[in-house]
């Protein structure tokens with residue numbers, strides 16, 4: 290579904306991602322860990338094609354289509370979607386309008402379809418009438434983002450910290466909708482969607498029963514493995530140490546072979 | 547102030563340039579008496595076919611459906627006026643003066659006759675019965691919830707249209723006015739001078755929604771003021787989306803009564819070489835009086851806009867807030883935002899927020915991430931920017947205003 294090859298990305302004059310490669314197959318969900326500032330959000334923004342993120346080397350293919358130079362909306366048309374960590378506020382544009390846009394309607398009322406989707410995320414009609422992200426609490430931002438994805442229903446979905454600042458009850462709710470969006474309720478062979486999730490907690494990952502986890506350090510994927518194992522390692526030893534253990538583990542394995 | 551005194555003061559102010567805005571040579575425009583009078587109409591839809599669309603664009607409903615009264619002045623002739631609601635009066639100010647002895651006292655009570663040469667011109671012209679304008683009044687206790695519509699229309703080249711409007715909401719009454727100003731396509735150059743004086747009596751309410759639908763050759767100098775008594779409310783919504791040559795206005799609301807309230811909401815989309823200097827001022831004299839001034843300005847091409855707002859707090863526990871935002875769509879346009887606050891005692895609160903900038907890239911990208919193209923995203927943001935939620939209108943009027951707003955917007959984005 291998504292193939293990233295030797296991707297190097299600059300923001301301003303700084304190189305943030307270096308020679309990064311990653312493959313995510315149809316039906317898979319991957320989790321990306323990493324310390325603050327290591328470049329996780331940068332990776333997602335680059336995949337979306339935001340102009341501040343300059344690809345200086347490497348390529349990205351989505352569903353076999355080379356998308357490295359496509360504008361954002363064309364990538365979205367191909368099936369890419371994202372829940373933002375810190376989406377901007379837009380004055381005068383209501384959340385309900387954003388949902389309509391995500392549904393692909395040019396103009397639309399906040400009708401029963403929109404209201405129905407919102408209800409699934411415990412979002413009221415009054416809330417749909419608020420300017421998007423303006424004065425939203427941390428948890429409200431996350432639910433609003435996932436609501437927009439629910440309307441958009443993308444094939445490859447990126448979640449940038451969908452669970453940060455969300456209370457336990459709403460984590461359940463969000464996890465539920467994410468499961469559905471990512472086809473996790475289906476038999477593995479029936480899963481059409483795929484996703485990449487940035488998170489700092491294990492709970493969403495367990496909720497989704499992710500297939501693979503990666504640790505990013507300093508703009509590179511430093512180690513990859515089974516989600517449970519990586520989480521345990523990170524929780525117990527921290528990112529750096531986890532990566533070291535990962536490396537020695539790999540060396541040991543290589544030694545054995 | 548008697549008539550003689552007024553005329554004297556006007557005479558003295560004849561050469562007094564306005565403090566703001568480019569000076570206009572009034573004598574370059576012709577007065578009403580130099581033209582033939584336009585024939586009165588039996589109904590609004592008798593207005594020439596070729597102008598019907600311009601009426602609509604100014605928010606006027608030619609069928610008069612959903613309106614409790616209508617008024618139409620073409621150049622300097624009042625061609626139609628009708629009230630359909632008991633307790634509502636709507637007619638030319640010239641006629642109203644003949645009907646009511648007391649009306650004289652309202653003239654120049656809110657706007658000083660010697661404010662500048664434009665006000666002076668009106669007073670001196672009134673003498674010759676060339677002015678007209680509308681007189682709208684709701685009787686005490688009458689709630690005229692269906693809107694009243696009035697339209698000032700220019701169809702003659704080089705004309706100087708002069709109007710003196712008086713609006714009175716008597717005690718406990720309610721008036722909702724939709725007013726549009728429009729001009730025929732064929733007119734390349736014209737001047738509009740309009741004095742409007744509003745009186746909101748104790749416990750009364752006036753909402754005033756004004757659409758300016760001028761054209762590239764029209765110069766506009768409205769002079770408006772509002773006097774609001776105890777528990778009175780005045781809400782103004784001003785919309786300018788179409789081109790204009792130059793516009794300068796600075797309406798003032800005097801909240802003289804206890805708990806008097808004034809709201810000004812202004813939406814301006816400035817095109818071409820327009821020179822616009824537009825402000826709103828509230829003087830909070832009454833205890834507990836309140837004002838809110840909201841403005842949204844978009845400047846494109848070579849337009850230059852000065853967006854002013856001013857709240858003066860004088861009464862105990864007065865409260866005022868200014869929110870003005872400008873959006874730049876061109877590097878050759880100019881927006882100058884000037885919010886002012888003046889407090890003259892301790893126990894009051896005045897605040898303002900102002901910002902001018904271009905469309906945030908981030909916002910465009912966010913919308914593109916939901917599937918919109920760059921152009922579509924830009925238009926959604928512009929619409930959102932201009933979309934001030936108009937509060938305080940009855941539901942039907944709110945819907946109507948929204949429709950008018952959408953219609954104006956359609957022409958730009």
Ligand SMILES: Nc1ncnc2c1ncn2[C@@H]1O[C@H](COP(=O)(O)OP(=O)(O)O)[C@@H](O)[C@H]1O
Nearest residue numbers: 300301305324325326327328329330331332341
């Ligand atoms: N627009 C930007 N301009 C300059 N530096 C940026 C910008 N965005 C991100 N960075 C920098 O790039 C690095 C990676 O940031 P980010 O991808 O947001 O990290 P993460 O999501 O892993 O916390 C950080 O050092 C951050 O300060």
Ligand SMILES: [Mg+2]
Nearest residue numbers: 329330374449
């Ligand atoms: Mg981040």
